[in-house]
Amino acid sequence: MIMRPGQQLLLPANPVFIWFSLICALALNMLLNMGLFGRAAWVPDLLALSLVFWCVHQPLRIGVGTAFFFGLVMDVHQGALLGQHALSYTVMAFGAVAMHRRLLWFPVPAQSLQVLPLFVAAHLIGMVVRLLAGGSFPGWPYFLSPLFEAMLWPVVTVMLLAPQRRAPDPDDNRPI
Known part of the structure; x- marks a missing residue:
């Protein structure tokens, strides 16, 4: 793959x-769901954020199947309709891989800005499934969550790419 000028060559990502x-x-x-905020509608979904990140950066290792599994785990944890998070995470992961x-x-x-529509689509799918199952509208603060997730994208990128930016065998002559 041709790299952009100034882009750093990264080490392979460790699967662990x-x-x-x-x-x-x-x-x-x-x-976050059990803590101070409870299930506040505006709280960002950190699992969705990290799933999109790894689907973008490692699409051969993390993909739609992983997103489906973690979606089922979130459904069980939140007591939501089984498949609600799984569907939204799967659609979001497919878009990220694509x-x-x-x-x-x-x-x-x-x-x-490019991943913001993925987060909005995932939250819309979750909300539509909840409404079709007879739930109530979560309110307009629900749409702040995708914005917070998009704003957290640079922070997550720096944090999750940090282990790949180090030199494989650093020494005194190579500063990186």
Whole structure:
């Protein structure tokens, strides 16, 4: 693949780190749902954010099947309609895998604008499924969550790519 000028060559992603980050995002989601905010509609879905990140950066390792599995886990945790999160995460992961080659050509702030429609679509699907099952409208703050997720995209990118930016065997003559 041809790289953009100034783009750093990354080490291969460690599969253990990928799965560790996804499990940590799942645990943070669970803590946010049980913690101070409860199930506030505006709280960003950190698991969805990390799933999209890994679907964009490692589409051969993390894809639609992984998103479906984590969606079922979130459904069971929240007591939601079984398949609600699974459907929205699966659609979101499919969109991320479909656009991953094009997305990586943009700088990180522009990437956050590119992934915003994925987050909006995932939240809309979850809301429509909830409404079809007889739930109530969560209110307009529900649509703040995709915006917060898009704003967190640069932070997540820096955090999750940090282990890949180090040199494989650093020494005194090579500063990177």
